[in-house]
Amino acid sequence: MDTTAPLHPDVAELAGLLGTWRGQGRGEYPTIDSFEYQEEVSFGHVGKPFLTYRQSTIRLDTGLPAHAEIGYLRGVGAGRLELVLAHPTGVAEIAEGTIEHLADPAGGLRLHLHSTQVARTTTAKRVDSLERRIDITGDTLHYDLSMAAVGEPHQHHLSATLHRQA
Amino acid sequence: MDTTAPLHPDVAELAGLLGTWRGQGRGEYPTIDSFEYQEEVSFGHVGKPFLTYRQSTIRLDTGLPAHAEIGYLRGVGAGRLELVLAHPTGVAEIAEGTIEHLADPAGGLRLHLHSTQVARTTTAKRVDSLERRIDITGDTLHYDLSMAAVGEPHQHHLSATLHRQA
Numbered sequence: 001m002d003t004t005a006p007l008h009p010d011v012a013e014l015a016g017l018l019g020t021w022r023g024q025g026r027g028e029y030p031t032i033d034s035f036e037y038q039e040e041v042s043f044g045h046v047g048k049p050f051l052t053y054r055q056s057t058i059r060l061d062t063g064l065p066a067h068a069e070i071g072y073l074r075g076v077g078a079g080r081l082e083l084v085l086a087h088p089t090g091v092a093e094i095a096e097g098t099i100e101h102l103a104d105p106a107g108g109l110r111l112h113l114h115s116t117q118v119a120r121t122t123t124a125k126r127v128d129s130l131e132r133r134i135d136i137t138g139d140t141l142h143y144d145l146s147m148a149a150v151g152e153p154h155q156h157h158l159s160a161t162l163h164r165q166a
Numbered sequence: 167m168d169t170t171a172p173l174h175p176d177v178a179e180l181a182g183l184l185g186t187w188r189g190q191g192r193g194e195y196p197t198i199d200s201f202e203y204q205e206e207v208s209f210g211h212v213g214k215p216f217l218t219y220r221q222s223t224i225r226l227d228t229g230l231p232a233h234a235e236i237g238y239l240r241g242v243g244a245g246r247l248e249l250v251l252a253h254p255t256g257v258a259e260i261a262e263g264t265i266e267h268l269a270d271p272a273g274g275l276r277l278h279l280h281s282t283q284v285a286r287t288t289t290a291k292r293v294d295s296l297e298r299r300i301d302i303t304g305d306t307l308h309y310d311l312s313m314a315a316v317g318e319p320h321q322h323h324l325s326a327t328l329h330r331q332a
Binding site for chain 1: 220231236256257288
């Protein structure tokens with residue numbers, strides 16, 4: 001999906017996300033054993049007012065593919081952004097939130113997104129809400145994800161720290 | 167996302183979709199001028215009970231990227247499938263439907279999917295329903311997409327014929 005087209009002005013302030021990121025994370029939830037994972041995230045663009053986003057993880061204990069998700073981040077102006085995401089678990093996520101510029105000499109960026117709609121297929125597990133905080137400082141990306149799912153209240157589920165690949 | 171893992175049995179009957187497809191299509195809708203496009207579609211897998219799906223088009227008149235969509239097709243047994251899709255226009259689509267095997271010596275497959283939920287961001291254009299018919303005969307894929315959007319009744323929007331790439 002990447003292109004030689006210039007970055008669209010509506011996503012210019014998201015330029016710090018572009019590239020491929022790798023690192024490790026940890027997941028927890030009351031209904032499952034805690035687990036650790038390797039992750040790869042990529043943000044790209046095609047010159048239109050959105051970034052492409054894809055993510056996949058591998059469980060450290062089994063070496064097998066775990067979660068993945070794929071979609072788009074839309075720049076909509078006034079420091080706001082929208083996320084449209086498909087999960088292979090049968091869940092589609094619409095989230096909206098803010099872009100904040102951190103006072104960091106390396107160029108810090110903080111994204112905070114809350115789901116506004118979580119749609120799902122007949123056979124998918126129930127997910128009621130998702131909240132994502134993503135901090136970027138230079139070539140380091142840290143995120144936290146909280147969710148309400150399978151009848152549990154909204155709470156912390158995932159954190160990971162990733163590094164931009166050269 | 168592709169892997170050397172064997173295809174998961176839940177998506178075995180979708181094996182005829184795997185690969186990259188290219189061709190041309192035509193779009194129409196009461197609110198816009200008709201248009202023609204080049205399209206590339208890919209289906210892959212990672213050994214789990216879903217196929218990865220991505221699609222992108224280029225307008226024939228301008229040579230510029232037009233639509234794109236990305237997501238997952240889930241095999242859920244009993245000849246049924248589920249689609250979870252993100253559109254960069256701010257729309258997330260959940261669709262469900264049937265897999266039918268056609269009486270064709272080359273191995274025909276017909277998928278018919280109706281949206282069950284169409285979620286969208288604050289700034290997205292309104293889309294109320296999407297219906298997809300996909301026919302595969304050997305290395306030829308033909309699809310028709312109908313939709314209800316921007317206040318118009320459900321009607322034909324896109325058709326394309328694609329060929330599997332070697």
